Amino acid sequence: MTTPTTTTMSAIVQRGYGSTTVLGVERVAVPTPSPTQVLVRVLAVSPDSGTVHIMKGDPLAVRLVLGLRSPRQPVIGLAFAGVIEVVGVGVQGFAPGDRVAGTAPAAFAEFVVASPAKIAHIPDSVSMMDASTLGVSAGTALQALRDGARLQPGQGVLIIGAGGGVGSFLTQIAFAEGARVTGIASAAKAEFVRSLGAERVIDYRRTAEPADWGRFDVIIEAADGRALHMLRRALTERGTLVVVGADRSGGPLLRGSDRQLRALLVNPWVKHTLRAVMQSENGADMGVLLEMLASRRIRAAVDEVVPVDGGIDLIGRLARQEVAGKAVIEFDREGA
Numbered sequence: 062m063t064t065p066t067t068t069t070m071s072a073i074v075q076r077g078y079g080s081t082t083v084l085g086v087e088r089v090a091v092p093t094p095s096p097t098q099v100l101v102r103v104l105a106v107s108p109d110s111g112t113v114h115i116m117k118g119d120p121l122a123v124r125l126v127l128g129l130r131s132p133r134q135p136v137i138g139l140a141f142a143g144v145i146e147v148v149g150v151g152v153q154g155f156a157p158g159d160r161v162a163g164t165a166p167a168a169f170a171e172f173v174v175a176s177p178a179k180i181a182h183i184p185d186s187v188s189m190m191d192a193s194t195l196g197v198s199a200g201t202a203l204q205a206l207r208d209g210a211r212l213q214p215g216q217g218v219l220i221i222g223a224g225g226g227v228g229s230f231l232t233q234i235a236f237a238e239g240a241r242v243t244g245i246a247s248a249a250k251a252e253f254v255r256s257l258g259a260e261r262v263i264d265y266r267r268t269a270e271p272a273d274w275g276r277f278d279v280i281i282e283a284a285d286g287r288a289l290h291m292l293r294r295a296l297t298e299r300g301t302l303v304v305v306g307a308d309r310s311g312g313p314l315l316r317g318s319d320r321q322l323r324a325l326l327v328n329p330w331v332k333h334t335l336r337a338v339m340q341s342e343n344g345a346d347m348g349v350l351l352e353m354l355a356s357r358r359i360r361a362a363v364d365e366v367v368p369v370d371g372g373i374d375l376i377g378r379l380a381r382q383e384v385a386g387k388a389v390i391e392f393d394r395e396g397a
């Protein structure tokens with residue numbers, strides 16, 4: 062394969078911060094890979110809660126990093142799957158025509174420049190659509206359970222936010238590793254969470270107090286936002302609480318991300334183990350997750366698939382928490 066003949070491409074771009082009104086589908090320049098990068102023709106992408114946080118510019122700390130009035134890089138998105146078009150002269154292990162999935166900035170476009178360290182080969186039995194869901198959500202789930210919780214077979218695990226993108230993979234991976242899984246989700250998502258391997262689902266609206274949830278060896282907090290000392294009431298005597306990502310609690314500057322810092326500060330002074338996990342995107346974990354998909358130990362719990370011209374509305378539904386599990390935007394419906 063050679064360099065694409067077109068010099069422009071369709072992309073979902075962000076002009077400002079706010080609701081989905083700041084998003085649009087535009088024609089932008091096709092990026093050029095460096096000698097240590099690859100150019101991928103994108104077939105499918107998958108938005109996540111981070112996509113929504115960046116769209117809103119919330120917490121405000123996001124704007125300090127990305128740009129005060131609007132993101133300096135207007136093309137949005139991270140998680141993608143596609144086919145390599147161009148390989149830099151310094152790249153090894155990848156070739157034009159390879160099917161790959163992973164993460165890269167500005168992924169929600171027809172072409173993306175990616176680092177070989179953050180992609181992996183897609184097994185033949187895995188579709189582009191399914192592979193595109195893994196980069197952010199499944200990667201976060203894997204690291205939370207393996208590195209944060211240090212999960213062991215037979216442990217009782219509580220997944221808070223089990224019906225969401227990260228939560229759907231947390232539930233499946235914990236079940237696949239032999240844990241006894243309880244999920245917290247809305248009543249509307251209860252059957253969905255059970256289908257992922259949860260033996261019990263708690264409706265957070267009907268049973269609001271952590272002290273009433275039971276006792277668990279591990280709690281993964283991916284959505285709740287309440288105080289750490291309250292969540293610790295649902296832990297066994299030597300249990301582990303892992304705080305994943307940010308949430309909607311806290312002040313406008315940091316939102317829930319300050320809870321991760323508090324978890325680390327409090328940890329030395331309590332009998333429980335408190336840890337915080339922010340995903341480290343890497344190709345090795347992508348390879349692990351793609352093999353789990355290929356062996357059917359997990360599945361891509363895809364709630365909705367839309368073409369690129371429906372992508373903005375889909376992100377709006379994700380922001381309103383109307384999506385169960387994952388959603389996919391296809392840039393090439395036939396290839397995905």
